[in-house]
Amino acid sequence: MLTLTLPCPAKLNLFLRITGRRDDGYHELQTVFQLLDYGDTLTIEYRDDGKITLASDLVGVNNEDNLVIRAARKLQTLTQNPNLGASLNLEKRLPMGGGIGGGSSDAASTLVGLNHLWQLGLSLDTLAKIGLELGADIPVFVHGKTSWAEGIGEKLAPIQTENCWYVVLKPDCHVSTAEIFCHEQLTRHDSPIKIATFLEGGTGNSCEPLVRKLYPDIDKALIWLEQFSPARLTGTGACVFASFKDQVTAQTVCEQRPREFSGFVARGVNTSPLHQALGLLTELS
Ligand SMILES: C[C@@](CO)(OP(=O)(O)O)[C@H](O)COP(=O)(O)OP(=O)(O)OC[C@H]1O[C@@H](n2ccc(N)nc2=O)[C@H](O)[C@@H]1O
Numbered sequence: 679m680l681t682l683t684l685p686c687p688a689k690l691n692l693f694l695r696i697t698g699r700r701d702d703g704y705h706e707l708q709t710v711f712q713l714l715d716y717g718d719t720l721t722i723e724y725r726d727d728g729k730i731t732l733a734s735d736l737v738g739v740n741n742e743d744n745l746v747i748r749a750a751r752k753l754q755t756l757t758q759n760p761n762l763g764a765s766l767n768l769e770k771r772l773p774m775g776g777g778i779g780g781g782s783s784d785a786a787s788t789l790v791g792l793n794h795l796w797q798l799g800l801s802l803d804t805l806a807k808i809g810l811e812l813g814a815d816i817p818v819f820v821h822g823k824t825s826w827a828e829g830i831g832e833k834l835a836p837i838q839t840e841n842c843w844y845v846v847l848k849p850d851c852h853v854s855t856a857e858i859f860c861h862e863q864l865t866r867h868d869s870p871i872k873i874a875t876f877l878e879g880g881t882g883n884s885c886e887p888l889v890r891k892l893y894p895d896i897d898k899a900l901i902w903l904e905q906f907s908p909a910r911l912t913g914t915g916a917c918v919f920a921s922f923k924d925q926v927t928a929q930t931v932c933e934q935r936p937r938e939f940s941g942f943v944a945r946g947v948n949t950s951p952l953h954q955a956l957g958l959l960t961e962l963s
């Protein structure tokens with residue numbers, strides 16, 4: 679097959695605790711990455727002239743800085759085969775800087791897709807390690823399973839979460855992950871918890887108090903969504919979310935949102951739509 683069209687699903691952080699800080703400044707976390715059946719779409723066309731090109735509707739990011747191109751070039755360098763190339767086309771649906779992992783998921787689909795198209799035969803573990811050098815959130819999308827995560831998000835253990843629907847709201851602001859992690863008021867010493875505590879529902883997002891204070895629009899979105907179901911920040915924001923038992927209820931809530939928030943409804947999935955599209959779980963895991 680010479681062309682692949684692949685999903686790049688979003689994630690939510692169902693909770694987020696910051697348990698420490700490494701010598702390199704990166705923070706150690708505990709989180710659950712919940713994959714969603716909603717995301718960007720990446721098309722990859724094989725080329726045999728060694729060129730890598732990208733067409734993208736992402737505004738504000740140069741192609742050379744786009745994680746898709748950066749991931750493709752990194753993999754190409756490792757292959758040491760000057761003929762392997764690709765024309766990539768990225769259709770963005772996920773808001774940038776939303777804490778829902780759009781750029782990371784695009785990069786993961788690039789790595790997994792090119793591995794397939796270029797017939798490199800690299801394992802998901804190897805692809806995840808390559809991805810981790812580009813961003814802490816890439817490994818979970820490479821492995822493609824809703825997971826309990828530790829370390830900086832690279833130590834992953836798949837878990838099964840309840841089958842539910844999420845309303846995700848994006849206030850009209852952009853949160854820089856680096857800004858939040860550098861902030862002096864960030865809580866950095868949460869005690870580690872066990873999975874049972876998460877399953878009992880006794881957890882939150884440690885970035886949320888600071889982000890709410892710095893971004894009043896996010897605070898407003900959380901207050902609005904709380905009317906319907908417990909609401910939370912994902913990652914370092916800017917998106918907030920709440921879960922619902924069925925699609926109709928979630929859609930009804932989403933449609934009532936104040937127009938200052940964009941939003942979408944998505945189903946939580948335990949296996950990534952990317953892996954379902956490629957039938958990868960049996961082939962590579
Ligand atoms: C904290 C999370 C939770 O999902 O936030 P979101 O980005 O999704 O909101 C992520 O792990 C983020 O992952 P990602 O967005 O890939 O972060 P990176 O590009 O690797 O890092 C951006 C910057 O954030 C800081 N950073 C990031 C992750 C981490 N565990 N500790 C950090 O201190 C570092 O200053 C780094 O330079």
Ligand SMILES: Nc1ncnc2c1ncn2[C@@H]1O[C@H](COP(=O)(O)OP(=O)(O)O)[C@@H](O)[C@H]1O
Nearest residue numbers: 743744745774775776777778779780781782784
């Ligand atoms: N394909 C891409 N999609 C989104 N952002 C990208 C992409 N490539 C590079 N970026 C950069 O990565 C940053 C984080 O983007 P994103 O993954 O959407 O946010 P988050 O990490 O908050 O979920 C953006 O601010 C942007 O500068």
